[in-house]
Amino acid sequence: MIAVDGLTKVYGRRTALDHASFEVPKGEIFGFVGPNGAGKTTTLRILAALLEPTAGRAFVDGADVIQHPDLVHERLGYMPDFFGVYDQLTASEYLDFYAACYRQPKARRKKIADDLLQLVGLSDRRDQSVDTLSRGLKQRLCLARALVHDPAVLLLDEPASGLDPRARVEMREILKELQTMGKTIVISSHILPELTELCSMIGIIDQGRIRATGPVQDVIQQLTVGRRLRITVLGQKEEAVAVLKPLPSIREATTVNGAVEAAYEGDEATAASILQTLMAAGIKVSGFNQLEGGLEDAFLKATSEDVG
Amino acid sequence: MSRIAVAFWNPIVAKEYRSRMRTWRSPLAMTVYILLLGGLGWAIFSAMAASTRSAFNQGQAASFGQGLFVYLILFQMVLLAFITPALTAGAISSERERQTIDLLFVTKLPSFSILWGKLLASMSFVLLLLLLSVPIFSLVFLFGGIELDQLVAAFLVTAVAALTLGIIGLACSTAFPRTLQATVAAYGAAFVLLAGSLLFGLLFPTDYDPTATRAPAPPAVSYLSPLLPLITIGTNGPVTWYGVRNSQNAFASAACSSGPSGSSCVPLGPNGVPIGKGFVRTPPQATGTTIPSGLFTGWQYWQATVTMQLVISLAGLILSAVLLPPIRHLPWHRRVTG
Numbered sequence: 001m002i003a004v005d006g007l008t009k010v011y012g013r014r015t016a017l018d019h020a021s022f023e024v025p026k027g028e029i030f031g032f033v034g035p036n037g038a039g040k041t042t043t044l045r046i047l048a049a050l051l052e053p054t055a056g057r058a059f060v061d062g063a064d065v066i067q068h069p070d071l072v073h074e075r076l077g078y079m080p081d082f083f084g085v086y087d088q089l090t091a092s093e094y095l096d097f098y099a100a101c102y103r104q105p106k107a108r109r110k111k112i113a114d115d116l117l118q119l120v121g122l123s124d125r126r127d128q129s130v131d132t133l134s135r136g137l138k139q140r141l142c143l144a145r146a147l148v149h150d151p152a153v154l155l156l157d158e159p160a161s162g163l164d165p166r167a168r169v170e171m172r173e174i175l176k177e178l179q180t181m182g183k184t185i186v187i188s189s190h191i192l193p194e195l196t197e198l199c200s201m202i203g204i205i206d207q208g209r210i211r212a213t214g215p216v217q218d219v220i221q222q223l224t225v226g227r228r229l230r231i232t233v234l235g236q237k238e239e240a241v242a243v244l245k246p247l248p249s250i251r252e253a254t255t256v257n258g259a260v261e262a263a264y265e266g267d268e269a270t271a272a273s274i275l276q277t278l279m280a281a282g283i284k285v286s287g288f289n290q291l292e293g294g295l296e297d298a299f300l301k302a303t304s305e306d307v308g
Numbered sequence: 309m310s311r312i313a314v315a316f317w318n319p320i321v322a323k324e325y326r327s328r329m330r331t332w333r334s335p336l337a338m339t340v341y342i343l344l345l346g347g348l349g350w351a352i353f354s355a356m357a358a359s360t361r362s363a364f365n366q367g368q369a370a371s372f373g374q375g376l377f378v379y380l381i382l383f384q385m386v387l388l389a390f391i392t393p394a395l396t397a398g399a400i401s402s403e404r405e406r407q408t409i410d411l412l413f414v415t416k417l418p419s420f421s422i423l424w425g426k427l428l429a430s431m432s433f434v435l436l437l438l439l440l441s442v443p444i445f446s447l448v449f450l451f452g453g454i455e456l457d458q459l460v461a462a463f464l465v466t467a468v469a470a471l472t473l474g475i476i477g478l479a480c481s482t483a484f485p486r487t488l489q490a491t492v493a494a495y496g497a498a499f500v501l502l503a504g505s506l507l508f509g510l511l512f513p514t515d516y517d518p519t520a521t522r523a524p525a526p527p528a529v530s531y532l533s534p535l536l537p538l539i540t541i542g543t544n545g546p547v548t549w550y551g552v553r554n555s556q557n558a559f560a561s562a563a564c565s566s567g568p569s570g571s572s573c574v575p576l577g578p579n580g581v582p583i584g585k586g587f588v589r590t591p592p593q594a595t596g597t598t599i600p601s602g603l604f605t606g607w608q609y610w611q612a613t614v615t616m617q618l619v620i621s622l623a624g625l626i627l628s629a630v631l632l633p634p635i636r637h638l639p640w641h642r643r644v645t646g
Contacts, residue, residue: 048414052635073414084408088327100319101415
């Protein structure tokens with residue numbers, strides 16, 4: 001649905017985007033994560049045919065963003081990281097205006113505006129002036145605006161930034177509903193955990209380079225190379241550490257709060273073989289847990305490799 | 309939708325009308341405009357009434373009517389020169405500042421539609437002001453001295469000048485990132501157009517050529533100003549007092565003496581000795597409202613002004629249309645693919 005191939009954007013001497021490539025299949029919610037200034041907005045603006053790449057190609061629903069920006073605009077709803085509202089217009093007039101800009105016939109525009117206001121939960125605010133809406137409501141109205149021409153693809157730049165937790169949850173519900181409607185959605189954010197619950201795929205970008213991309217679980221696994229185990233044993237803590245330490249997959253083993261914690265490199269199979277080794281050595285294991293989390297740490301690590 | 313409907317389909321216009329007319333600024337601007345124009349008319353009217361003890365004759369009435377008309381039409385032009393740049397100088401740059409311009413670019417609205425939609429919306433307001441001033445101008449017909457075709461020509465010149473100022477404002481708004489810069493540039497351009505061009509005529513007037521067979525005319529640059537044709541339309545007479553200089557150089561090589569049948573000039577040689585028999589002729593005088601000589605010989609002043617301004621407008625529109633799109637597809641602009 002979205003294909004980005006070797007996309008590069010150079011501003012003067014600064015390379016904002018360096019041969020970025022990724023693909024988003026139809027119906028996925030793709031989380032585009034990276035620190036501020038990593039190149040997320042640049043990528044989205046190129047995809048929206050608002051910015052010309054220095055090199056590389058990008059396609060939205062098969063349409064080349066350079067060759068056929070008009071086709072891209074037809075198939076894509078774009079929500080930038082600012083509100084962009086006009087004074088002196090009510091919420092329904094605002095949607096009606098953009099529907100008209102997308103050449104929706106006059107007869108259908110009222111229904112489009114009503115349906116979208118209902119979708120984003122603003123039906124009771126339809127006659128309220130746009131500039132008096134709260135931040136969260138404006139954000140929802142802008143999402144509705146990106147949908148007036150019923151696009152197959154949605155590009156949302158930092159949709160959750162500046163929203164309170166309640167507004168975030170509401171935004172998430174709306175996005176889930178859009179996914180069930182079959183839309184392909186790209187969401188950018190600088191906060192990884194915010195996206196892992198919502199997205200089916202993520203791409204991590206830093207300093208203009210794509211660091212990792214794929215289904216959420218794969219990327220998390222890729223990032224969390226060093227995992228931790230918490231092993232509870234019956235009294236034989238020192239022996240357990242002695243057994244673990246010589247193993248090639250174990251990087252570190254210590255006793256922490258009455259249990260053994262071990263950092264290892266590898267996957268589920270490695271963990272299983274570690275358990276087998278302990279059992280074979282006669283250690284009485286009563287608990288064997290993978291320690292969750294470290295996602296944010298892993299993300300920070302992934303996005304700061306070049307900095308140090 | 310039919311092709312014609314698509315070409316004229318422009319939601320910007322309706323949106324601009326709506327948001328413009330919902331603020332208190334528009335009715336205020338209209339009120340102030342009418343008060344200023346009406347106030348000037350009333351002041352001139354009372355001055356005339358005070359200066360005339362008894363009923364004046366038809367000729368006096370006509371010249372009062374003319375005077376009133378010239379003052380009003382010039383004042384209206386100056387007022388519009390203050391209003392129009394403000395209407396369009398923020399058209400594009402304020403969309404940029406509000407960050408709504410990208411939202412328009414991602415729609416199916418062509419960039420050029422954004423431009424002419426903004427222009428049409430602003431110019432409609434100017435047209436509204438012009439229509440509002442019609443009752444004040446109808447005062448002039450109480451006195452006579454002004455024909456309907458003069459009124460129409462003067463309004464045409466005013467409207468075209470306002471359109472030109474509007475397009476210049478729009479071009480500034482497209483070229484400059486900030487509304488403040490665009491507004492300053494637009495007012496600067498308006499000043500150059502109205503007053504700078506007239507100043508040019510004062511600084512670099514046409515030299516009086518005694519051997520010319522046609523009457524001298526101000527330099528062509530000065531026709532850029534709508535004020536000049538508005539005066540010729542109002543007074544229904546030639547421009548003899550502006551933009552022409554009795555050159556000392558021209559006369560240094562000729563000895564002239566005034567006679568009852570005009571001036572008699574004898575060309576002088578290097579030693580100051582008259583050459584030949586000389587000639588006697590009346591220096592050509594400009595008559596009517598046509599331009600007697602120069603680039604626009606035989607044209608009416610207002611025709612020259614309207615033509616020059618329409619050319620500027622076209623150039624301004626083309627410039628804006630080239631500058632506005634986020635990705636410019638210029639013929640000399642080749643993209644490197646890699």
